[in-house]
Amino acid sequence: MTSVVRSRRSFLKNSFIAAGVSLSGLTFSSAFGLKPARAAEDDIQTILDVAATAEAFACTHYARAISSALFNDVQTSYLKAGLDSEFQHLAFLQANGAKLLAEKFYFPVDTFASTTNFSQVTAIAETVFVAAYLAATNRFAELGQASLATTAAQIAVVEGQHLAVVRIIGGELANNIAYGKTLFGQVSEAVSVVAPLLDGQEGVLGPMEKSSVSFPGSASIRNIIGDSQLDAVEPFVNQNKNT
Numbered sequence: 001m002t003s004v005v006r007s008r009r010s011f012l013k014n015s016f017i018a019a020g021v022s023l024s025g026l027t028f029s030s031a032f033g034l035k036p037a038r039a040a041e042d043d044i045q046t047i048l049d050v051a052a053t054a055e056a057f058a059c060t061h062y063a064r065a066i067s068s069a070l071f072n073d074v075q076t077s078y079l080k081a082g083l084d085s086e087f088q089h090l091a092f093l094q095a096n097g098a099k100l101l102a103e104k105f106y107f108p109v110d111t112f113a114s115t116t117n118f119s120q121v122t123a124i125a126e127t128v129f130v131a132a133y134l135a136a137t138n139r140f141a142e143l144g145q146a147s148l149a150t151t152a153a154q155i156a157v158v159e160g161q162h163l164a165v166v167r168i169i170g171g172e173l174a175n176n177i178a179y180g181k182t183l184f185g186q187v188s189e190a191v192s193v194v195a196p197l198l199d200g201q202e203g204v205l206g207p208m209e210k211s212s213v214s215f216p217g218s219a220s221i222r223n224i225i226g227d228s229q230l231d232a233v234e235p236f237v238n239q240n241k242n243t
Helices: 004-013 016-023 027-032 042-068 071-097 115-142 147-169 187-193 195-200 218-225 236-241
Strands: none
Touching: 042 071, 042 115, 042 187, 042 218, 071 147, 071 218, 115 147, 115 187, 147 236, 187 195
16 A cells, blocks of 8 residues: 555544644635635635535546546446536535635546545545535524525535445445534635645645646536436525525
8 A cells, every 4th residue: 555545544534624734834815815704703605615616626526537437337427426416516606606716626646547546535525525514504503594504414415425425436335424524613624624636735635736627617517417317406595495
């Protein structure tokens, strides 16, 4: 097992926050030129913007994976469904005022060289996404935004599905936890953990590719997805508007 693989395995088992802080000096403000509404409390716009940027990365990631020809037909169908849901999340967030804070992303070297590498990198990302949406659920509840809190919980559930799928692809037990990991008090805290994906600097994910990859755009994503395999489920906040 290479040192990079060992590092990624350790990253999944240990504290994301500790790893993120010790291995990266990137803060919310230095990453995006912004800062949270208060020292430790995100406002709604901050949550929407960070979430949308994470979804844009996820779309870029899954689109690239599907195009890599690394996966069999069944795995590819799983990844297309994952891309579809991430794209729907992004569309929902943008429809509610979210702004992308980055449209170019970096990937660890050899992410798409094997299913093991892909699984480990993606499991890290999806674990962060689950935790960030759980933090969003809590923060929306604190702000008295019950419908947004429920919608964030809906998305966290689906990110957990993606985590299970990529663990299966990597030969790992899919249902290895009884509760989603709550790693962040605020959504913006996740930025320091995924810093290498934003700045291309080497960290716990190992060496990063030198060139960034741009968000592929809506038309390209729709073309990759093809016919949607997803059941139609409305975000709770939209259901609430329609009642």
